[in-house]
Amino acid sequence: MHGLVSIDYAVIGFYGIGLLLLAVAGTHRGGGANEYFLASRAAGWPMVGLSLLASNISSTTMVGLAGAAYLSGISVYNYEWMAAVVLVIFVALMLPSLLASGVFxxxxxxxxxxxxxxxxxxxGLTLFLNFAVDAAGTLYAGAFLLKLLYPGVELWIIVAALALTAGAYTVAGGMRAVLYTEVMQALILLGGSAVIAVAAFDHAGGWSAITAAVPPEKLSLIRPLDDPTLPWLGLLTGVPILGFYFWCTNQFMVQRVLAARSLDHGRWGCLFAGLLKLPVLWLMVLPGTAALLIAPGLDRADLVYPTLLFDLIPNGFLGVVIAGFLAAAMSSLAATFNAAATIVTIDFVRPAFPGIGDRAIIRCGRIATIVFMAAAVAWAPQVLRFPSLWQYLQSVLAYAVPPVVVLFLAGMLWRRASSTGAHATILTGLATGAALFLLGPVSGRLEIHFLYAAPIILSASTAAMILASLIRPAVDSSPLLWTRAHWAAESAALTAVPWWKNYRIQGVGLLVLTGAIVFAFR
Incomplete structure (x- = not known):
């Protein structure tokens, strides 16, 4: 394992300077809360798509995917391709009413x-998950790698430095600065991932050597029911639940789409992000599989990515890859901080003080960002309690988010879904999730895979929604409902749109490409 030399520091330094300049360029004075939190809703589709990718592919993902592939095989990629499927559904059914509502x-x-x-x-749940899962996981992954470079520096100091760096330009520039920097960071992290992927495949002896030496089950996406990591039933029932929450309801992802300049740009940006998720198999997952040949016997799965990085990448290129890693960490942290600030100010402060002005709202958002940074730094060490970073991320979400999925799906698809049903959904989901979590991960009395826990909690929450809403249905028809009439009206409008601009044709093409990849690695 080798360390950084002057040329690597120079590359990282250029990255830092470029990040600063872009953040300054993206800082726009004036425009009020709409500018600070949603960049005046003026983002084009390339910016939406690249920022979605940059927010999603954090340092957490880079470390977690490689580690999971090393530990249990490429089935972890099922979370990635499922994003493309979920995003196609999102842009067809949910996005039109979401953008038309004008919500923050x-x-x-x-x-x-x-x-x-x-x-x-x-x-409240979003704020907790943002700092306990998203920000804490990203900080841990970033600090984990940097700790290898600087073993004499305390872990908490590295965590705090990462949080302060990302928080600084988020506080100063708001959403526009975040979007500008995320575009650059998406390109850098894709380039850095490509460098490490090529090096890993080369040192492993190529694809033929990998397929000859690695057990077939570790190169298969569809795993049997007794698979401890991702059984095929969990793929069909649990993964879509987590995917719907993450891509369709999670503020720090959806906020990029809310910033789109139009419905078309929001749709194209989402589908572009879904397309960019597909190469992750080769860029981030299979290098972890190749590491089985390059570095067998690692003590902890989270060591896979750093091992590949420092053992295989020559100096010069090493700086590029680390810049890509830092780009992933910064973009995800900035997105999470900005989303948390938006929720605190829009969902708590503004309703409590209806007459508050835009300047005071922005000031509250900046204070919230600082508080959120401190909370994430304090929580990040808890990740060490789990066997791997990826297991930590998915396990926490599986027990917490199924009721949220029910609230959004029922609210969008069922006219009778009511506030009484929503309350019953929340209480039932919390009780079921807490019981399964205490009996399973906490006490070990019940052995249940988290991908099975998620649909159980979803089923209980759905039953509560149906029963309570039948007893006391919604009084008014909600404009957020999706109906077949909406689909028919849109079909008529799309007849005048060129085929290459038709999001439905684009979505079908994305689904076909996704299906081909899954079939090839089944």
């Missing part, structure tokens, strides 16, 4: 569909 946050959408307590519940 996803909890705000729930208040319009149900009531204020439902909004506050989801806002």
């Amino acid at each position: 946050t996803m909890p705000e959408l729930l208040e319009r569909r149900y009531d204020r307590p439902t909004r506050l519940y989801f806002a």
